[in-house]
Amino acid sequence: MLTSDDIAPLFTRADGSYLFARWGRPIAPIVFGVTEATLPVIKGAMEAVVAMAGHQMAETDPELGSNCMFFFFRDWDELTEVPDLDKLVPDLAPLVTRLKAAEANQYRVFRFDDQGAIKAAFVFLRMDKELGAQPAADLALGQVVQVMLLWSEQAFAEVSPLAIAGGRTVLRPEIGAVIRAGYDPVMPAVAQDPSHALRLAARVGMAQ
Known part of the structure; x- marks a missing residue:
């Protein structure tokens, strides 16, 4: 025990x-950079973990639209080309520079409400050989788990x-x-x- x-x-x-x-509110996820076939895999992992936690999901968040965003890409520089992402993630350009220098393949950014509970999460996954070798279901489950709490x-x-x-x-x-x-x-x-x-x-x- x-x-x-x-x-x-x-x-x-x-x-x-x-x-x-x-999370202090229902989770309204959206996924960028994957095939149509992969979307149900990620959604299924999210639904399973959220249900296990006894939390809730939603189609939209009244403040942000989508409050849990997953980005899959090949190169960190692609993030700086996403329209308005720098408004959601402060200091995006310096962050990308640091992640490139560290040769990182994943990073998570959280935002919090006035009480300190999670109100948004941004998951960045650079699909290098390591991440690319993982089955989509395994990768999705691991990433969902890591945004459920502020570990x-x-x-x-x-x-x-x-x-x-x-x-x-x-x-x-x-x-x-x-x-x-x-x-x-x-x-x-x-x-x-x-x-x-x-x-x-x-x-x-x-x-x-």
Whole structure:
């Protein structure tokens, strides 16, 4: 069973601070740069994880239209050519420069409401050999999981949130349990005190 010592690192930043946030509104996703055949795969992954969390999806967000945007592309410079993206993602050009220098193949940007809950997420995926080798369903599931909560930047650096079971790629049960606990209605949408990990562990234990 997961303990608070297992959970706390998932939301502990590089500077040692603890920060948890979940979506504070229904998720209205949109996907750019994939084939028509791939769209249902990504939508299906989103629907499955959101349903598991007990959260909601929507066709549109009243403020932003779409509030969870997935961009698939071959080169980081393509982002600077997307109309008005620089209005949604501040300092887009310097960000692209840094990601190119780091040879990164993925990056996520979050925006928050007045309470600190997630109100928008932007997922950028440069389809290099590594990402291109992944089955679309596996890639979609992994990316959806990583936008459901404001995980630590190091949360999945060593161990993927996914696992193989019965020849299929699935969400690791313990990560699914943390997501469900995080979306429990009795839990806060935002937390900065490490004691929050104790409450998550308690919810996980109750569910098991």
